[in-house]
Amino acid sequence: MNEMTSRFWEIFFEVYEWLPRQGPGNRACAERALGLCRDLPPSPTVLDLGCGVGGQTLHLAELTLGSIIAIDTHAPSIERLQATVDARGLADRVRPVVGDMAQPGLPPESFDLIWSEGALYNIGIENALRICRGLLCPGGYLAFTDAVWRKEDPPPEVRTSFELDYPTMGLAPDILSVIEKTGFSLVDHFSLPDEAWWGDFYTPMKRRIEALRGKYGGDAEALGILDQLAQEPEMHRKHSNYYAYEFFVTQKVREGRR
Numbered sequence: 001m002n003e004m005t006s007r008f009w010e011i012f013f014e015v016y017e018w019l020p021r022q023g024p025g026n027r028a029c030a031e032r033a034l035g036l037c038r039d040l041p042p043s044p045t046v047l048d049l050g051c052g053v054g055g056q057t058l059h060l061a062e063l064t065l066g067s068i069i070a071i072d073t074h075a076p077s078i079e080r081l082q083a084t085v086d087a088r089g090l091a092d093r094v095r096p097v098v099g100d101m102a103q104p105g106l107p108p109e110s111f112d113l114i115w116s117e118g119a120l121y122n123i124g125i126e127n128a129l130r131i132c133r134g135l136l137c138p139g140g141y142l143a144f145t146d147a148v149w150r151k152e153d154p155p156p157e158v159r160t161s162f163e164l165d166y167p168t169m170g171l172a173p174d175i176l177s178v179i180e181k182t183g184f185s186l187v188d189h190f191s192l193p194d195e196a197w198w199g200d201f202y203t204p205m206k207r208r209i210e211a212l213r214g215k216y217g218g219d220a221e222a223l224g225i226l227d228q229l230a231q232e233p234e235m236h237r238k239h240s241n242y243y244a245y246e247f248f249v250t251q252k253v254r255e256g257r258r
C-alpha cells in the first residue's frame, strides 16, 4: 500500500473530482429515501452535508421544491457544484457553501430535512447526529447513508482498506443504537443496491483511471497511485457481500416524547 503523500492526494482528486459523485448512491435510492419522509412541507428547507460535487444535491433539487444549502469542506467540489447550479438555473434554490459540518454556523431548528450521503462518519456518527438534531425543526427528518459491515469476518484486504478510511465502522445495529441514543426515531433503512455503487461511481471511476493511465504513461509513481485507486472497485466486485452502504431515514423525536 502506498503512503498518502501529497502526490497521492493530487491524483486522488484528479480522479474523484471528475466523477458525478464521490461515493455510492443514485437517484432511485434518493427518491426511495425521500418518499419515506412522509410529512415534509411542500417547499422544505434542506441541508446537504458533505455534498461533494453535488450528485445527490441535484437529485434533491429535482425531487423537491425546497431550498437547499449544500456544504462541503473541499472548495473545488463546491466550485464545480456552483457552476452546475448556475448552468441549470437553480441558483435561487440551491446554495453551495464551503464549510465544515462539525461547525456549520447555521441557525438552530432551521431545517425540515438534513441529507448526507457517505459523509457524516468523517466527524463521528454520534457527533454528527447530535449536530443534525440541533439544526432540525421539531419533527424534521435526517436521511443519511453510511458504510456498515454485513459480516464480522471480512478478508484482510477488505478490513485493511476500510481501516484506513473508516476505522470505527460498525454493523447496521450499531448505527440504529446511535440513532435512538441521539434523539431520533428510525423511519426505515435499506441497503444500496449494486447499481448504486457502479452507475455514477465505480464505472466512471474505472473509466477515469484508464484515461489518466494514458496521461501518466511514463510516470511510475502516478501509475502506482492509479493502481492503488483501482483496487477499490475491484475489491467491491470480489467482496461486496462483506459490507454495504445503508440508507437510514430517521425523524427527530420531539422533546416531550424522548
Ligand SMILES: C[S@@+](CC[C@H](N)C(=O)[O-])C[C@H]1O[C@@H](n2cnc3c(N)ncnc32)[C@H](O)[C@@H]1O
Residues within 6 Å of the ligand: 020, 021, 022, 023, 024, 025, 049, 050, 051, 052, 053, 054, 055, 056, 071, 072, 073, 074, 077, 099, 100, 101, 102, 116, 117, 118, 119, 122, 123
Ligand atoms: C464520500 S464523499 C461523498 C460526497 C457526496 N455526498 C456523494 O455521495 O457523492 C464525502 C464528502 O464529505 C466531505 N467532507 C469530509 N469531512 C467534511 C466536513 N467536516 N464537513 C463537510 N464536508 C466534509 C468530503 O470533502 C467529501 O466530499
